[in-house]
Amino acid sequence: MSPLRVTRTLPEDATDAALRADVLNGLTATPKTLPPKWFYDARGSELFEEITELPEYYPTRAEREILLARSGEIAAASGARTLVELGSGSSEKTRLLIDALTGLEVYVPVDVSESALTQAGQVLIEERPWLTVHALIADFTGRMELPETPGPRLLAFLGGTIGNLLPAERARFLASIRRLLAPGDTLLLGTDLVKDEEVLVRAYDDAAGVTAEFNKNVLAVVDRELDADFNPDSFDHVALWDADNEWIEMRLRSRVAQTVKVPALDLAVDFAAGEELRTEVSAKFRRAGVTAELAATGLELTNWWTDSQGRFALSLSMAR
Numbered sequence: 001m002s003p004l005r006v007t008r009t010l011p012e013d014a015t016d017a018a019l020r021a022d023v024l025n026g027l028t029a030t031p032k033t034l035p036p037k038w039f040y041d042a043r044g045s046e047l048f049e050e051i052t053e054l055p056e057y058y059p060t061r062a063e064r065e066i067l068l069a070r071s072g073e074i075a076a077a078s079g080a081r082t083l084v085e086l087g088s089g090s091s092e093k094t095r096l097l098i099d100a101l102t103g104l105e106v107y108v109p110v111d112v113s114e115s116a117l118t119q120a121g122q123v124l125i126e127e128r129p130w131l132t133v134h135a136l137i138a139d140f141t142g143r144m145e146l147p148e149t150p151g152p153r154l155l156a157f158l159g160g161t162i163g164n165l166l167p168a169e170r171a172r173f174l175a176s177i178r179r180l181l182a183p184g185d186t187l188l189l190g191t192d193l194v195k196d197e198e199v200l201v202r203a204y205d206d207a208a209g210v211t212a213e214f215n216k217n218v219l220a221v222v223d224r225e226l227d228a229d230f231n232p233d234s235f236d237h238v239a240l241w242d243a244d245n246e247w248i249e250m251r252l253r254s255r256v257a258q259t260v261k262v263p264a265l266d267l268a269v270d271f272a273a274g275e276e277l278r279t280e281v282s283a284k285f286r287r288a289g290v291t292a293e294l295a296a297t298g299l300e301l302t303n304w305w306t307d308s309q310g311r312f313a314l315s316l317s318m319a320r
């Protein structure tokens, strides 16, 4: 068994600087926003895993159903010796893929959550001693430097996480990952699909309140890292469907008029009663749109699989 390798591609102070810049820009913008990557400290990653088990949160089960049925086909089409996974989290569903890829030598999980990466990586090398796991602590929206590993490469981006990027960010992101692929390498992309509004909203506003706690966790991160005085109890969790943009938005609505101090930024932020802070968009997709966005970056969609209820899609595309 080779030991788990963990590489931080950004120095600690770069993460700190990125959080400061995002909080300063986001809380002084109109409307106020915070990027979703800051949900995922150790507690946020744990809460996300709880979300994946909720009865209302269908995407994880739907994507697992597709992987159970199709991992063999994906493995045969990609012939990958290296699997790179962006936003890998617990790598739970990825095990299906890893076990189907008969020629696989190296798994490179990439995530901002160090706790999720090290926990998942440790379990993987214990269970599969033949596999080299080289975990990267990195922001997939930034410039990623992947380790030198044998090709062909399969790049997986599961969970519908691509929907958290706004359309312009998504185009930049797809162009940047295209540069990580050589001709013949493949991309496996998980996309949640447009469906009934009620089903979508319930997936982001569960009865047990776990998604609400996850949403408010971003305030706890800003409090801890930047010494701010957000009181999460003075905000309500909001999930709504934007039919024009075809995305779910998660917001935090201030229950009262209040001023939040962020001493590390020398900032005082006024919230009116009822004012909302956007914390996440989760875009939902259609086949034609995914095919066109991939084609625009030089990736040809070769396979499109959905779960039996047509809720979620996995697509495989090839770099030419």
Ligand SMILES: C[S@@+](CC[C@H](N)C(=O)[O-])C[C@H]1O[C@@H](n2cnc3c(N)ncnc32)[C@H](O)[C@@H]1O
Binding pocket: 036, 037, 040, 045, 048, 052, 060, 086, 087, 088, 089, 090, 091, 110, 111, 112, 113, 116, 138, 139, 140, 141, 158, 159, 160, 161
């Ligand atoms: C919605 S979860 C999906 C996790 C897993 N892939 C799944 O399908 O269950 C998003 C994952 O992406 C990670 N993440 C979010 N934004 C990121 C970013 N900008 N760079 C790297 N990882 C990020 C989070 O830490 C989390 O593990």
